[in-house]
Amino acid sequence: xxxxxxxxxxxxxxxxxxxxxxxxxxxxxxxxxxxxxxxxxxxxxxxxxxxxxxxxxxxxxxxxxxxxxxxxxxxxxxxxxxxxxxxxxxxxxxxxxxxxxxxxxxxxxxxxxxxxxxxxxxxxxxxxxxxxxxxxxxxxxxxxxxxxxxxxxxxxxxxxxxxxxxxxxxxxxxxxxxxxxxxxxxxxxxxxxxxxxxxxxxxxxxxxxxxxxxxxxxxxxxxxxxxxxxxxxxxxxxxxxxxxxxxxxxxxxxxxxxxxxxxxxxxxxxxxxxxxxxxxxxxxxxxxxxxxxxxxxxxxxxxxxxxxxxxxxxxxxxxxxxxxxxxxxxxxxxxxxxxxxxxxxxxxxxxxxxxxxxxxxxxxxxxxxxxxxxxxx
Numbered sequence: 001x002x003x004x005x006x007x008x009x010x011x012x013x014x015x016x017x018x019x020x021x022x023x024x025x026x027x028x029x030x031x032x033x034x035x036x037x038x039x040x041x042x043x044x045x046x047x048x049x050x051x052x053x054x055x056x057x058x059x060x061x062x063x064x065x066x067x068x069x070x071x072x073x074x075x076x077x078x079x080x081x082x083x084x085x086x087x088x089x090x091x092x093x094x095x096x097x098x099x100x101x102x103x104x105x106x107x108x109x110x111x112x113x114x115x116x117x118x119x120x121x122x123x124x125x126x127x128x129x130x131x132x133x134x135x136x137x138x139x140x141x142x143x144x145x146x147x148x149x150x151x152x153x154x155x156x157x158x159x160x161x162x163x164x165x166x167x168x169x170x171x172x173x174x175x176x177x178x179x180x181x182x183x184x185x186x187x188x189x190x191x192x193x194x195x196x197x198x199x200x201x202x203x204x205x206x207x208x209x210x211x212x213x214x215x216x217x218x219x220x221x222x223x224x225x226x227x228x229x230x231x232x233x234x235x236x237x238x239x240x241x242x243x244x245x246x247x248x249x250x251x252x253x254x255x256x257x258x259x260x261x262x263x264x265x266x267x268x269x270x271x272x273x274x275x276x277x278x279x280x281x282x283x284x285x286x287x288x289x290x291x292x293x294x295x296x297x298x299x300x301x302x303x304x305x306x307x308x309x310x311x312x313x314x315x316x317x318x319x320x321x322x323x324x325x326x327x328x329x330x331x332x333x334x335x336x337x338x339x340x341x342x343x344x345x346x347x348x349x350x351x352x353x354x355x356x357x358x359x360x361x362x363x364x365x366x367x368x369x370x371x372x373x374x375x376x377x
Contacts, residue, residue, distance in 0.1 A: 008077055008081060011077065013043075014043065015062075015367045017366060021328060030059075042055065054111065054277065056110075064105055076090070081113075107277070112278055126353055137342070138323050162186070167190055179194060200223055213242060230262065246259065248274065250270065256270050272306040303330065303335070307323075332366045
């Protein structure tokens with residue numbers, strides 16, 4: 001039964017910037033050197049003092065925070081987190097502000113926080129509300145940041161990931177040269193994925209993908225711009241025989257589900273902090289299972305509540321799915337004393353909700369510090 005103490009009283013945004021090093025000079029993003037991994041952590045606090053935590057993708061932290069504070073929060077204050085229709089109603093109300101981008105990212109973070117609160121109110125781990133866990137450990141793959149075809153840097157960092165216990169590697173590169181460099185130091189048959197970040201037009205993608213097949217990638221990720229060009233993705237698969245992954249940059253849950261139903265890609269990759277939170281992940285996972293044509297492999301290149309939420313989702317699935325882990329060194333690790341990794345397996349947290357209570361002092365430091373040595377190897 002809902003009481004006044006169970007209603008949402010406050011929504012606070014934490015601008016989290018995590019300085020990182022990835023064994024090479026800082027990569028570029030939108031014309032600038034990228035020195036931090038940014039996301040907005042959303043704290044949704046009830047009148048009784050209980051907080052739930054979410055995470056929103058934040059290419060521009062100020063923009064996302066402004067949307068949450070000015071447009072999203074008023075739709076949730078005074079409501080009960082037990083109401084699973086809140087997110088859909090908010091999306092419909094705000095649709096004229098944009099059905100994708102920062103608005104959807106903000107609502108994604110809210111969805112995660114509400115699921116965290118629902119589980120905390122019941123005193124159980126999130127996975128219980130999602131149907132119950134099938135496993136305590138979730139396999140992971142090392143997702144390397146971009147080295148811009150620097151073969152030495154690729155070999156050095158792939159070797160480091162292997163030493164640290166990972167067996168599966170993903171590169172954010174666009175060439176056969178990069179794939180060859182990784183294969184030179186990887187065990188025979190080890191899974192290698194290539195994420196091109198929407199590098200090519202439909203016409204360019206066929207020849208570029210054919211070249212890349214020499215390094216035997218498990219999948220080519222987001223090979224086409226624009227990423228929603230379903231016809232081009234299917235044509236690429238037919239022309240090359242390549243396995244394709246897509247969906248991180250889908251503009252809506254509707255689009256993701258259509259990709260799954262129509263078999264547009266071999267792997268569908270919704271992001272909890274971009275696509276609609278826990279609710280979206282569970283819906284896409286169901287569509288993938290029902291279609292029997294696609295596999296579910298969520299994107300998780302982030303380090304906050306969204307990562308934990310994805311762990312809980314993957315723990316409930318019949319299929320054993322590896323979670324993506326961005327391969328870099330953080331100056332401030334939000335879960336240093338919580339999240340346990342045994343070689344390439346993450347152990348599911350056991351507390352209520354997402355299973356963590358954040359260190360607010362550490363969060364404050366992560367909100368202020370933007371400097372780290374990018375040459376760490």
